[in-house]
Amino acid sequence: MARSIQSLERAAAVLRLLAGGERRLGLSDIASALGLAKGTAHGLLRTLQQEGFVEQDEISGRYQLGAELLRLGNSYLDVHELRARALVWSDDLARASGEAVYIGVLHQQGVLVVHHVFRPDDSRQVLEIGAMQPLHSTAMGKVLAAWDPVAHSELLEAPREAFTTRTATEPPELEAGLELTRERGWACDVEESWEGVASVAAPIFDRRRMPVGAVGIAGAVERLCDAGEIRPALVASVRDCARSVSRDLGARRF
Structure with missing residues (x-):
């Protein structure tokens, strides 16, 4: 058995102790x-505090659980609920678009694919x-990156x-792309990650x-494209799917 x-x-x-009792x-x-x-305890607490797992009250000097633990816990719950809510809508999107559908979440400075529907052929x-x-070159x-501060x-x-x-790598160019994404409510990738491949995506929000x-x-x-631009009908289908999943998760403003 590994040690x-x-x-x-x-x-x-330390985290279990702070999670129970006082x-x-x-x-x-x-x-x-x-x-x-x-x-030893101070070293552990200092490291946990640096990572956001523990917070220290400035007045009393006492420690409590940090916001990062809450974010991680919510992320775990969100992923499972997200997959469950997205099943029907992603199947519908695959049929409407004729393309493969992906659901992704932020993970370790990239996008983790948590659901995938095959192209219906x-x-x-x-x-x-x-x-x-990758975060920087995929839709x-x-x-x-446009809506999640982390x-x-x-x-x-x-x-x-x-x-x-075609891949943008410099911060000014990346920032300009994110601003455009926020303005129009969706993002695209036309041969920025793989030659001959394009993608379009929209955000999913919770309650x-x-x-x-x-x-x-x-x-x-x-x-996916006409004259280098994503077909408007496909953009509309992806955004409709994102809105539907968001509504199922409790989001209201659409």
Whole structure:
């Protein structure tokens, strides 16, 4: 059996301790409850605080669980609810567009595909659930970066790879693309990630009006585009699907 990592075990114990009982605990309370030296407990708390998992009250100096844990918990719930709510609407979108449909969420500075509906024809296709797509060059990635502050910051933090001659990689160009996405309510990728492939996507919101994912279609440029532009009918179909899923999740302003 593989050995556990002591520092991770201790960090988990700190989080469990803060999750139960009193809302806020002092350093001495935490160290005593877990049988740790104060220096060890302080190091764990400082690291957890830097990652947003723990917050310290400025006046009392006591610690409590941080907002990042809530965000992670909501993300877990959102993904499962998102997939359940999107099943029927994504099937309808695949039939209406004749293209493959993807549902994606933000994950590790990229887009994680959590649902995939095959293109409704007899061609051989590979299921892409669990695949990662880049934030900066795909329609779903641009949608997430345009509305999700975390995705936006992650888009600009790391150097971005130019997959084709059309890929935008510099911050000013990326920012301009995100502004356009917010203005029109959808994003596209025409051969920015893969030669000969285009995609279009729209945001999915939950009952809090928070962006929880994106829905999009992808396929050959000649099927999705006219004169290099995404066909308006396909844009309309994708946006209708995004609105329908959002409404099912409790979003109202559409």
